[in-house]
Amino acid sequence: MRFGSNASGPRRSDFPRRFLVLCAFGLFGAAAAVGMVSQNADATVVPDIRHIVQTLQLPEPVAVPSVQAGPDDGLYVREERVQRGDSVASMLNRLEVSDPALQRFLVQEPAARSIYQLYPGRAIQVATDAEGELRWLRYVHTPGAQSDGEVVQQLLEVLRTPEGGFEAAEHEFPAERRINVGMGTIRSSLFGATDAAGVPYNVTQQMIDILASDVDFFRDLRPGDQFRVVYETFTTNGENARSGRVLALEFVNNGKSYEAVWYDPDEAGKSGGYFALDGTSRRRAFLRVPLEFTRISSGFGLRRHPVLNTMRGHKGVDYAAPPGTPIRSTADGTVEFIGSQRGYGNTVIVKHHGEYTTLYAHMRGFASNLRKGSRVAQGDVIGYVGSTGMATGPHLHYEFRIAGRQIDPQSSDIPIAQSLDGKELDRFKQHVASYRGQLDMLANLQKAQDGTLDTDGAVALADTGAAR
Ligand SMILES: [Zn+2]
Structure with a gap:
């Protein structure tokens, strides 16, 4: 199966997932599902919500946007996942590539050495032509690397040259960014609830940090507390490579709602951070200096x-x-x-x-x-x-x-409280509007879900229209 499940935790039962899908149908009258929202790089528009169906399919060739490779038409693409204990030879064997010249090339070529770093779970793809000759081999050895603040995927490509030899090159290109949403109600623990909602561990950690000055997640949590979160993930070939930043967050603790949204001010000297939806910084200010000094x-x-x-x-x-x-x-x-x-x-x-x-x-x-x-x-x-x-x-x-x-306590990196005004506040309000819409939408879905969870599922479906 090509699409691995999210590695963040055990798969939850099918019921809530199917249920949410149907709720979403009710609300939007279109194919919809909660949990994945289509890619939307700047998030200024409320993205449409799509139902992702898992299907078994032939591997889609890893695209290499940075390279002008020949067309893959007529090539037979095969993919194998690295298993514990695999060697390059055993991988090639499973991929049904038996070419002593290729093996020699891989051993001798310095540019191909990343093939000897086999990580279990990652895939190697090969494309062979009608004669069974290898045309290319691609190995995304680092699906989610940080490079200059960007999330990139790094890939080794081995090509057959027109002369019949091989050449190898490393490529790096941006990972695909996706916007995800998650929501849940706390029954026993925050991690239990986020896990059930398929929210990655790292995103839950960020939620705790972002709201740390308001909510003590170890003492203040109450059963019935709710979270709604919009976050980014980076994918390589349709698979989650790593989770990114929390973009918007709402947490209802003991009946009180806390909200935060990530915003990168345009103004020089101001750094990106989490803001309340009214434009005040969520960062707690530190005093510049701790004393009167000479x-x-x-x-x-x-x-x-x-x-x-x-x-x-x-x-x-x-x-x-x-x-x-x-x-x-x-x-x-x-x-x-x-x-x-x-x-x-x-x-x-x-x-x-x-x-x-x-x-x-x-x-x-x-x-x-x-x-x-x-x-x-x-x-x-x-x-x-x-x-x-x-x-x-x-x-x-x-x-x-x-x-x-x-x-350096005198550097600009330390969280000194800031708030937005003038043009910057207008820009911020535009930025926030789409997230506000997403959070509200999730709240509506959640109301529909929670209001009917302890009754029969069929009743719940009939009720979703009224939940708006
Ligand atoms: Zn000193």
Whole structure:
């Protein structure tokens, strides 16, 4: 079977899928299914929804848009999937290609070496002519690679030359982008619900991160909470290569609705991010600086260490300030570490929403009653400037970390709250309208589904028209 099932989890039962298909018929009066929406690169139009039927068919040749290859007419295309323990020889054997010259070529040709990286589940295609001679071999060894922020597929192609020899080349071209939708109601766990809806694990993780400042997915979830999500996936030859970004999301927690949409502002200096549907950034702001300081005594980056006198990367920013100056947490969070660390002296690490943490070092002392696990609000005093640890004078060493990696706290990468206005807001509203439509459509489907789940399926179908 050519179309493998989504690798994100066990296949759910047929019932809800068939049910949703029929609901969609009711709503649109056209062939429709939930779960897959036709490709729509800029998502400014509400895409039509199509029913994808799984059929067994002969392999469609992997297209190589970057190459002008001859026509495939009259060629016999065969495809075999790599299995655990396969070798190039066993693959060629199953593909019924027996050509010692080809095998020699593959062994000797440096440009063909990716064929020796066989990944179980991936496919090799060959095309032979009427005489049974190999005309080409294609192997998409990397279906979803990140390259310059783009998702690309990488493929090895071996061609028979007119002279009867072979040549090999690697090709890279954009993966096909698809827009998918998913929805569900939480019965026991978020992952249980997203899995049942066929939403990839990685997309669920993003949902948690995007709403992390509002919903604590480990404590606040209630049975009956709902999610609706629009996300992208990248496919190679009709198969999911990797899941991409969440484009729009609605989560109803305990009766309250939270929404987010991905938007890339046109304006220079503003970076893409998640916004509420009214155009305010969903990112929690961080304070630019954690204290009133007299000067920045050392910036982020390479410098001569003042005590060790060696060149090394400085992973934070040093703010010189009189001893005892209050130091404030730059955002809401939880104290992850409080105590002494080698070199850093008295140190506090605060864990914020998402993957953000901040570190404050060389403190003279800590705020009273502050301990590991304490919750702090943005601007709360957590300690006082000192020179404990490896420090030449009183200063605060401040680090900003994303997923444990330090970035320059003065750089534009740190989430400082932004909102959109003027032309940018108009552009945003247009952008949001299509997602709003999709989320509403899902909500309607969900209402129809949930309202009738515990009754007979046949009744549910009759009711779908009324659910609008
Ligand atoms: Zn420092």
